Amino acid sequence: MDLTIHASFLPHDDPDASLAFYRDTLGFDVRNDVGYGGMRWITVGPAGRPDTNIVLHPPAADPGVTEEERRTVAEMMAKGTYGSIVLATTDLNGVFERLQAGDAEVVQEPVDQPYGVRDCAFRDPAGNMVRIQELKPQ
Numbered sequence: 001m002d003l004t005i006h007a008s009f010l011p012h013d014d015p016d017a018s019l020a021f022y023r024d025t026l027g028f029d030v031r032n033d034v035g036y037g038g039m040r041w042i043t044v045g046p047a048g049r050p051d052t053n054i055v056l057h058p059p060a061a062d063p064g065v066t067e068e069e070r071r072t073v074a075e076m077m078a079k080g081t082y083g084s085i086v087l088a089t090t091d092l093n094g095v096f097e098r099l100q101a102g103d104a105e106v107v108q109e110p111v112d113q114p115y116g117v118r119d120c121a122f123r124d125p126a127g128n129m130v131r132i133q134e135l136k137p138q
Contacts, residue, residue, distance in 0.1 A: 006051060007043070010083045010128045011059035011073070015040040017125035018056045025102035028054070054085065056126075077127045080107075084129035092134035096120050110134075 012018035022028045022044040031053060032043035039058040046052060059065075059073045059082075076082035089095045092110050099122050100106060107121035107129065118134040 004051065007053040007055050008085055009055045009057055010085060010124070010126070011077060012042070012056045012124075012126045013059070013074070013077060014125055015042055015056065015058075018042065019044075021102075021104065021124050022054065022056065025099060025104060027098075080123050080127040080129060082127065084131070086131045086133060088133045088135050090135050090137065092118060092120060092132060095132055 019030070019033070019042055022042075023030055027047065028044040029047050030042065030044055031050070032041070034041045039061055040056075041058070041061075042056040043053050044056065045054060059077065060070050065073070073082060096110050105123040107123055108119070110118060110120040112118050119131055121129060121131045124130055
């Protein structure tokens, strides 16, 4: 089978702040920005990789979610425990400096982990954990 990951979904509670983070701070391309019923779905992805996407979505958009579940999601987002993604780069220090200069919330500076990767971590404006691993040259 030939399978790839086409899109991952992360919630946002402020579409403009999320757009600025992923577009301006991380340098991702904006692939789509769709509004409906006062909500926005924004698709972003790394430049030059049109088949890799992150859809930033309003967490309250699913009609099957109860009001209690919406409150729980909002609480988890506020604590930074709801959404996460792991990105990769060949220049971890450069990406870290760019994110730090863009006022992103630093969770962890670049460090060699005991499980064999070097990474750092930030929170996006919605509280989602964004971990970035360094790719080793091949």
